[in-house]
Amino acid sequence: MxxxxxxxxxxxxxxxxxxxxxxxxxxxTGVRPSETSGGYQEAMILVKGGYTPDTIIVRAGKPVRLNFRREETASCSDKVIFADFGKSADLPTGQTVPVEFVPKTPGEYVFACPMGMFKGRLIVE
Structure with missing residues (x-):
């Protein structure tokens, strides 16, 4: 050659x-949410071509509130599913939707759109 x-x-x-x-x-690397006066670990997640940030690091045993704001109209992004926690939420365009739960067991959990095209990670320490 x-x-x-x-x-x-x-x-x-x-x-x-x-x-x-x-x-x-x-x-x-992941983002650690801020703690509110109510004891929640709270983070804002933008839904636009994916989840930003797509990795959230939280502490086990403390309540979590993830606020999803959808800024697009793709049909895949109209819902987020936390299968391991039995939680899901519809995400209307232009609105902020909170998803609240308490992760009890440390580990790595996935959240995604119904088709699995948008994925994020929740790391519980």
Whole structure:
């Protein structure tokens, strides 16, 4: 092979590795919610092409209030489901909807849209 083919092959493999890392292996560090005077661990989550932030870190045994604000009209994002906690909420466009629960067991839990295209993580410590 000529040097230019080696270069193109190396760049192509590098680009493939970057795409795999970015879409499947990249993990965000997470956000710790603020504590309200009522004792809730509270965070605002923007729903627009996904969940922002998509990783929330909370403490076990303390009530959590996640406020979802949907800023898009895609049908997939019209609901959020916390399967492990038996919670779900409809998310009308332009409104803030709170989801409240008390995580009792430490671990990592997933929240998602009904189709599973938008996913987030709740890390309970």
């Amino acid at each position: 000529t040097p230019d083919r080696w270069l193109v092959t190396a760049l192509g493999l590098g680009l493939i590795a970057f795409i795999v890392w970015f879409f499947w292996m990249k993990r965000s």
